[in-house]
Amino acid sequence: MNWFRNAAIGLTVAICASTPSFSNEIGNASDGEKIWSECKSCHALGEGAKNRVGPHLNGIFGRRAGSEEGFKYSNGLARMGKDGLIWEFDLLDRYIENPKAFASDTRMSYRGLKDEQKRADLLAFLRRYSDNPGDIPEAAPTAAGTDHDVDPAILAIQGDPEYGEYLSSECTSCHQMTGDNDGIPGIIGWPAEDFVIAMHAYKDKFRPHPVMQMMAGRLSNDEIAALAAYFEEVEP
Amino acid sequence: MKINRRLFMGGAAAGAAATTLTAPVVHAAGHGKPKVVVIGGGAGGATAARYIAKDSKGEIEVTLVEPSRSYYTCFFSNLYMAGFRELGSIAHSYGKLASEYGINVVHDWAIGIDREARTVSLAGGATLNYDRLVLSPGIDFVDGAVEGWDVTHQNAMPHAYKAGSQSELLKAQVEAMPEGGTFAMVAPPNPFRCPPGPYERISMIANILSKKNPTAKIIIADPKEKFSKMALFQDGWSRHYDGMIDWIGGDFGGGNVSVNPHDMTVTIDGEETKVDVCNVIPAMKAGKICDMAGITEGNWAPVNPHTMQSRVDENIHVLGDASQQGDMPKSGFAANSQAKVAAMAVRSALTGSKLFPAKFTNTCWSLIDDNDGVKVGASYEATDEKIAKVDGFISAVGEDAELRQATYEESVGWYAGITSDMFG
Numbered sequence: 051m052n053w054f055r056n057a058a059i060g061l062t063v064a065i066c067a068s069t070p071s072f073s074n075e076i077g078n079a080s081d082g083e084k085i086w087s088e089c090k091s092c093h094a095l096g097e098g099a100k101n102r103v104g105p106h107l108n109g110i111f112g113r114r115a116g117s118e119e120g121f122k123y124s125n126g127l128a129r130m131g132k133d134g135l136i137w138e139f140d141l142l143d144r145y146i147e148n149p150k151a152f153a154s155d156t157r158m159s160y161r162g163l164k165d166e167q168k169r170a171d172l173l174a175f176l177r178r179y180s181d182n183p184g185d186i187p188e189a190a191p192t193a194a195g196t197d198h199d200v201d202p203a204i205l206a207i208q209g210d211p212e213y214g215e216y217l218s219s220e221c222t223s224c225h226q227m228t229g230d231n232d233g234i235p236g237i238i239g240w241p242a243e244d245f246v247i248a249m250h251a252y253k254d255k256f257r258p259h260p261v262m263q264m265m266a267g268r269l270s271n272d273e274i275a276a277l278a279a280y281f282e283e284v285e286p
Numbered sequence: 287m288k289i290n291r292r293l294f295m296g297g298a299a300a301g302a303a304a305t306t307l308t309a310p311v312v313h314a315a316g317h318g319k320p321k322v323v324v325i326g327g328g329a330g331g332a333t334a335a336r337y338i339a340k341d342s343k344g345e346i347e348v349t350l351v352e353p354s355r356s357y358y359t360c361f362f363s364n365l366y367m368a369g370f371r372e373l374g375s376i377a378h379s380y381g382k383l384a385s386e387y388g389i390n391v392v393h394d395w396a397i398g399i400d401r402e403a404r405t406v407s408l409a410g411g412a413t414l415n416y417d418r419l420v421l422s423p424g425i426d427f428v429d430g431a432v433e434g435w436d437v438t439h440q441n442a443m444p445h446a447y448k449a450g451s452q453s454e455l456l457k458a459q460v461e462a463m464p465e466g467g468t469f470a471m472v473a474p475p476n477p478f479r480c481p482p483g484p485y486e487r488i489s490m491i492a493n494i495l496s497k498k499n500p501t502a503k504i505i506i507a508d509p510k511e512k513f514s515k516m517a518l519f520q521d522g523w524s525r526h527y528d529g530m531i532d533w534i535g536g537d538f539g540g541g542n543v544s545v546n547p548h549d550m551t552v553t554i555d556g557e558e559t560k561v562d563v564c565n566v567i568p569a570m571k572a573g574k575i576c577d578m579a580g581i582t583e584g585n586w587a588p589v590n591p592h593t594m595q596s597r598v599d600e601n602i603h604v605l606g607d608a609s610q611q612g613d614m615p616k617s618g619f620a621a622n623s624q625a626k627v628a629a630m631a632v633r634s635a636l637t638g639s640k641l642f643p644a645k646f647t648n649t650c651w652s653l654i655d656d657n658d659g660v661k662v663g664a665s666y667e668a669t670d671e672k673i674a675k676v677d678g679f680i681s682a683v684g685e686d687a688e689l690r691q692a693t694y695e696e697s698v699g700w701y702a703g704i705t706s707d708m709f710g
Binding site: 161213216217219220222223224225226227228230231232233234260261263264265267268 | 623
């Protein structure tokens with residue numbers, strides 16, 4: 051049995067290696083990997099990828115919209131999935147070009163990528179993680195990592211959601227508790243770890259936004275953990 | 287341990303308090319649930335009422351006194367004038383505060399405060415009792431601030447500094463200007479509501495005129511020598527409205543101004559000009575009710591930065607434009623931020639909830655032209671002396687169009703955020 055399975059995998063690999071991969075036809079995947087660095091603050095990809103602020107994108111090509119188990123989608127995307135939308139190149143291309151034009155209530159707070167070639171490159175890169183499961187590396191630190199390294203001791207802090215609720219009143223002058231995302235991203239229901247990573251990226255002035263640099267800059271590690279614990283619990 | 291002085295002064299509560307000092311302290315002297323009255327339903331008052339009601343979970347009875355049934359936000363009213371917003375989109379009702387938060391919303395004018403008896407009297411004849419009073423009345427104008435103008439001339443020369451019908455009037459007047467006509471603004475001295483407000487308004491009026499009446503002129507008579515985001519506005523005006531706007535600052539006699547609403551003339555430093563529209567924004571002071579309550583010093587009501595309590599009466603908290611607090615500008619964002627600190631302090635005093643250190647923030651966005659947004663902001667902390675600035679930022683001259691558009695879109699998001707934070 052074992053022998054048989056190994057042989058089958060070997061055969062698949064051989065076919066892949068000898069056939070020009072489809073991804074090369076839609077764009078330049080290695081250029082796309084550079085663009086991916088903008089996406090990975092919210093999305094994970096590769097072996098062991100989990101849902102984060104956004105759903106993981108393994109197998110996104112051919113996936114039904116709004117269908118990834120355990121991820122809280124906006125009503126609009128969930129409905130599109132029920133209506134039968136399957137993500138394929140043309141639809142992903144349009145979505146990435148202007149997410150809000152495609153799904154007005156999407157919580158993906160990304161302005162969109164206007165350059166057609168760049169979209170094609172990005173999709174070529176993403177497609178590697180869809181068509182050929184064999185392409186998913188054993189460990190993919192570049193693809194699956196976050197946009198900012200945070201000291202594990204900081205990530206390990208258990209936040210107090212009650213304190214977070216008090217502190218959150220500073221956030222809600224701009225960020226809506228409905229999770230709506232128009233001009234200012236929705237932040238509710240984020241996994242706590244992603245929240246902490248994002249806030250420390252602002253605190254360390256790694257992410258550029260001046261308001262958020264100021265807000266995060268004066269929050270202590272405990273306060274950031276408290277906010278993360280609170281916002282994780284809030285339902286969209 | 288915090289011990290509230292009134293605990294030992296109130297007769298009925300005193301005996302109980304001696305045995306329950308460590309338990310949550312609920313003290314409404316002799317009348318059931320503690321009562322909070324909030325006067326003014328803007329960015330300060332509506333937020334305070336909502337947070338006190340929401341976070342006390344029914345333990346505090348909240349009454350909000352606001353004369354308007356439909357509240358028009360001053361922020362974004364300039365955008366309405368240039369057609370970037372519909373008037374309806376800056377109008378808000380108090381329905382959710384009543385139905386979802388259990389706030390008793392009273393549409394009436396507060397006309398008197400008895401600080402001894404802790405009562406508020408209303409124009410309609412009713413009297414409200416309070417344990418804590420939150421005053422967030424916004425601004426009124428200083429009488430005689432602009433020679434020749436008083437509030438009875440607001441139809442000929444609108445101030446449009448309280449949004450709604452005045453905003454509609456000013457917009458209509460600008461749109462009806464004759465070809466090549468002149469718009470004048472008399473700008474206010476410091477301190478005043480919304481420091482970038484007059485200059486965003488100039489931008490929006492220039493925007494209308496550049497489309498409909500490109501040979502028209504704009505004159506600003508300003509007693510100040512500099513103003514908020516000055517470099518950003520002046521850069522934007524020269525890029526978008528070159529040659530249309532003439533700003534006469536204090537060092538060129540801009541503060542030496544009188545108006546004649548009958549003849550529609552403005553005299554700046556001795557030179558009389560006939561104008562078609564004149565927007566007079568007089569010097570400001572705390573809403574009159576603060577004076578009536580006897581809690582003002584000069585034009586404003588000084589507060590304790592840790593809790594926003596009046597320096598004169600610890601049972602009264604003053605928010606927003608009316609307060610004299612230190613470094614924060616008189617903005618809707620600031621009032622909303624101060625309201626949360628006050629709401630926490632009120633709850634702590636009346637129900638014994640935890641008092642966290644006060645934190646304040648402000649950001650003011652302004653629109654200069656279509657998709658050309660800028661912002662300035664800062665964070666603040668409470669010191670014993672004042673609300674003190676900690677850190678800040680401002681947009682830079684020469685930012686690319688995409689960033690300016692993102693800044694504008696962010697302001698649209700902020701509007702949705704703050705108004706749902708105020709009105710639920």
